[in-house]
Amino acid sequence: xxxxxxxxxxxxxxxxxxxxxxxxxxxxxxxxxxxxxxxxxxxxxxxxxxxxxxxxxxxxxxxxxxxxxxxxxxxxxxxxxxxxxxxxxxxxxxxxxxxxxxxxxxxxxxxxxxxxxxxxxxxxxxxxxxxxxxxxxxxxxxxxxxxxxxxxxxxxxxxxxxxxxxxxxxxxxxxxxxxxxxxxxxxxxxxxxxxxxxxxxxxxxxxxxxxxxxxxxxxxxxxxxxxxxxxxxxxxxxxxxxxxxxxxxxxxxxxxxxxxxxxxxxxxxxxxxxxxxxxxxxxxxxxxxxxxxxxxxxxxxxxxxxxxxxxxxxxxxxxxxxxxxxxxxxxxxxxxxxxxxxxxxxxxxxxxxxxxxxxxxxxxxxxxxxxxxxxxxxxxxxxxxxxxxxxxxxxxxxxxxxxxxxxxxxxxxxxxxxxxx
RNA sequence: GCGGGCGUCGCCAAGUGGUUAAGGCAGCGGCUUGUGGCGCCGCUAUUCGGGGGUUCGAAUCCCCUCGCUCGCCCCA
Numbered sequence: 012x013x014x015x016x017x018x019x020x021x022x023x024x025x026x027x028x029x030x031x032x033x034x035x036x037x038x039x040x041x042x043x044x045x046x047x048x049x050x051x052x053x054x055x056x057x058x059x060x061x062x063x064x065x066x067x068x069x070x071x072x073x074x075x076x077x078x079x080x081x082x083x084x085x086x087x088x089x090x091x092x093x094x095x096x097x098x099x100x101x102x103x104x105x106x107x108x109x110x111x112x113x114x115x116x117x118x119x120x121x122x123x124x125x126x127x128x129x130x131x132x133x134x135x136x137x138x139x140x141x142x143x144x145x146x147x148x149x150x151x152x153x154x155x156x157x158x159x160x161x162x163x164x165x166x167x168x169x170x171x172x173x174x175x176x177x178x179x180x181x182x183x184x185x186x187x188x189x190x191x192x193x194x195x196x197x198x199x200x201x202x203x204x205x206x207x208x209x210x211x212x213x214x215x216x217x218x219x220x221x222x223x224x225x226x227x228x229x230x231x232x233x234x235x236x237x238x239x240x241x242x243x244x245x246x247x248x249x250x251x252x253x254x255x256x257x258x259x260x261x262x263x264x265x266x267x268x269x270x271x272x273x274x275x276x277x278x279x280x281x282x283x284x285x286x287x288x289x290x291x292x293x294x295x296x297x298x299x300x301x302x303x304x305x306x307x308x309x310x311x312x313x314x315x316x317x318x319x320x321x322x323x324x325x326x327x328x329x330x331x332x333x334x335x336x337x338x339x340x341x342x343x344x345x346x347x348x349x350x351x352x353x354x355x356x357x358x359x360x361x362x363x364x365x366x367x368x369x370x371x372x373x374x375x376x377x378x379x380x381x382x383x384x385x386x387x388x389x390x391x392x393x394x395x396x397x398x399x400x401x402x403x404x405x406x407x408x409x410x411x412x413x414x415x416x417x418x419x420x421x422x423x424x425x426x427x428x429x430x431x432x
Numbered sequence: 433g434c435g436g437g438c439g440u441c442g443c444c445a446a447g448u449g450g451u452u453a454a455g456g457c458a459g460c461g462g463c464u465u466g467u468g469g470c471g472c473c474g475c476u477a478u479u480c481g482g483g484g485g486u487u488c489g490a491a492u493c494c495c496c497u498c499g500c501u502c503g504c505c506c507c508a
Contacts, residue, residue: 016499019499019500070506071505071506071507072506072507075433075506076506076507092507093507093508121508123506123507125505125506125507126433126434126504126505126506127500127501128501128502128503128504129501129502129503130507130508131506131507131508135507135508136508137508138508139508204504204505215506220504220505221504268507269506269507270507279508286502286503287502287503287504288506288507288508290507290508291508292508293507293508294508314508315508316508317507317508318508319508320508321508338466338467338468340465340466341465341466367460368465369460369461369465370462370463370464370465370466371464371465371466371467371468372463372464372465372466372467372468373461373462373464373468374467374468375467375468375469376468376469377468378467378468378469379468379469380468380469386467386468388466388467390465390466391465392466400467402467402468404468404469410467
């Protein structure tokens, strides 16, 4: 293929898509504003060590999916594969954590070197929320509710909130041992992948998609049973508060997280519409991360949602029709139209200026297709008379001629008739 | 990293060894410098993702390669 094209898994967003993106971003921003969150923007490129220490050396994300390279100063750099580590790094670096609870949101591209498929790209985009410094079950639920309400407001239906607790690091360690010994006795019934995970990452076996493995797991010991009393009652509280807010959820005891920093509350919001990559939003509590990255012990909870996956589910129609379509033809008219379009735009109208100089008939066809409710018609005749014709395009309605000679002088009347103030 | 499916114009798509590569949509021009959503006419692929091979002859068969796509894995 000699044609230049984008790198595998790196996708262009054309106008047809960017309209939808902007819509989602605007709704999200509004929800964040109401919830008292502020935006943080961090670099796309970070020191590799940040992710190795933050996400976990043993995870797939760090182990085989990062875009890492040496820069000209021989530093190992990595294109961020997720947002949380960077946000935490920035909060530590700038002393934000000594200024009370930090409620932050971010959005932007993330990079993971994976085989692309439905809902999965190498450059993908997340919108995320991090709440640093809050430890209560209430803050977990407030954070979850923010995600839930945002998705609902975007018009998404058929979503499931899956909830679980991962307990404390000690809880997981204890559970890991019981699970491994239980599974080892039955390792002949496990699929090949899961047998491998028995040593590398046993908890991942819980969310295996292999049906026979899943069937086997029905009788396996649960993390639930291995929970300390504190962890268990904390989880009870989270569930109670969600019920209080009438947010439906299912307790999925097999829900685990791929990133090492999660503990206690973990959740995913999933949809059947998405194919294999069903999770549109995922997150949870990560009380140990800040300290692990060299900051003060700070409890935290957050989530991230995948823009591409979200947009796969959205079939909204965004109206991009201009307010008026300016039909113009003739030497004087074409010059005058340029000035009129500019003046109207500066007054706040969306004006599509036909630049073709084509026959009036052609221009009217385009005016119709543009979806504009009104056409303004300017020919040399109008210009000499100091007029512009205003013609309704949708339905019937009278065409009228309005005076227009100089934008600064005559615009108010014209605008008024166009429905502007 | 492993498996399946697919690659003909910006989009959809016919063609499955015989040679001028259908058609539709969109676009552009014209009928129509003066009123549209309709209609009619014309233009828009020296080429079938790329390279090599078989053949008198290839978009059609073979090999390699690139890409897309779906699933595993992983995750948002």
